[in-house]
Amino acid sequence: MANDEINFMDLACILKITPDTVLEKFGSQINASFFDASNIAGTLKQKGLIDFSANYPGPNGIVLTDAGKNLINEANAKSTEPLDSLDDSILAQLSGGKRNPAELGASLNLRPKDLALRLYKLSKQEYVIYELKNGNVEIMLTEKGFLKVPKAQQTGAQGTPQAGQAEAQQANAPKDHELEKQLLQNQPKKSGKAILYVVLIVILIIVIVAGLYLKHMI
Numbered sequence: 571m572a573n574d575e576i577n578f579m580d581l582a583c584i585l586k587i588t589p590d591t592v593l594e595k596f597g598s599q600i601n602a603s604f605f606d607a608s609n610i611a612g613t614l615k616q617k618g619l620i621d622f623s624a625n626y627p628g629p630n631g632i633v634l635t636d637a638g639k640n641l642i643n644e645a646n647a648k649s650t651e652p653l654d655s656l657d658d659s660i661l662a663q664l665s666g667g668k669r670n671p672a673e674l675g676a677s678l679n680l681r682p683k684d685l686a687l688r689l690y691k692l693s694k695q696e697y698v699i700y701e702l703k704n705g706n707v708e709i710m711l712t713e714k715g716f717l718k719v720p721k722a723q724q725t726g727a728q729g730t731p732q733a734g735q736a737e738a739q740q741a742n743a744p745k746d747h748e749l750e751k752q753l754l755q756n757q758p759k760k761s762g763k764a765i766l767y768v769v770l771i772v773i774l775i776i777v778i779v780a781g782l783y784l785k786h787m788i
Contacts, residue, residue, distance in 0.1 A: 576617060578671040578686035579707050581645055582700060583610055584619050584638050592629040593622050606705030614638075648687045649694035656680075658719070660688055661697060664711050665719045671707065 586599045597607030611632065614620045619638035623630045634642075659678060668674050675685050689709060692698045697715035701708050711719075 575682065576619070576641065576686060577675075577682035578689045578700075578709075579610075580614060580617060580619060581641060581686045581690055582702055582707050583614060584634060585642065586702070587620065587632055587634055587638075591632045593632055594628050594630065596632060600702045602702070602705045610705060645687050645690045646694075649691040651691065653692075653695070653697075653718075657688060657692060657697075660685075660692065661711065661715055661719045664698065664709060665716060669708050669710065671709070674709075 583600050591599060593608070593611055594604075596611055597604045600607060600610065602610065611620065611622065615622065617637075618635055619641060620632055621635055622632040656678075660674060663674050663677050668677060671682070671685055671689065674680070674689075675682055678685070680688075689698065689700070692715065693700060696712055697718060698709055698711055700710070
């Protein structure tokens with residue numbers, strides 16, 4: 571298969587293969603079920619990265635092909651290079667919540683193999699860690715990786731423009747001030763009306779009491 575169809579899952583899986591790896595136990599090495607491991611092994615063989623026998627009942631050994639060995643050598647060579655703007659973009663996407671290569675590739679519009687080599691490089695330099703689980707791979711930032719991401723890029727990746735929120739708060743500030751001013755202006759009026767109501771009630775009570783007193787006197 572074409573090299574651009576090789577992805578990080580492929581690279582992560584072939585890195586787990588040792589001279590004594592057999593197909594029947596491949597699942598335990600990549601933390602997957604036997605069914606998922608068989609599918610992955612079939613895909614790796616189809617891409618020309620591994621080869622294995624098909625003897626029943628087994629065991630069936632798995633070996634790296636020259637293409638698989640070359641991919642690992644290429645990844646190791648890439649891993650020694652210093653970080654650049656593309657690496658920073660990958661870290662920023664991870665800080666924004668992307669956790670698997672498919673999401674990262676879609677966000678960055680990057681060829682799967684190039685992304686695979688970059689993720690391996692970030693892993694070797696301890697900016698990210700990854701975990702194989704249930705036939706998938708999950709990528710997470712380390713503390714070193716998180717601190718490498720500028721705050722501005724973290725905000726952009728997460729889709730939470732704090733600057734925009736600050737501008738909105740500033741825009742609402744005059745309105746809030748005006749409302750407070752109106753409340754303060756209305757407060758004396760409300761207090762005056764309340765006093766007037768009390769006075770009227772007191773006068774009414776006096777009139778009623780006086781009327782009852784006069785009636786009793788008569």
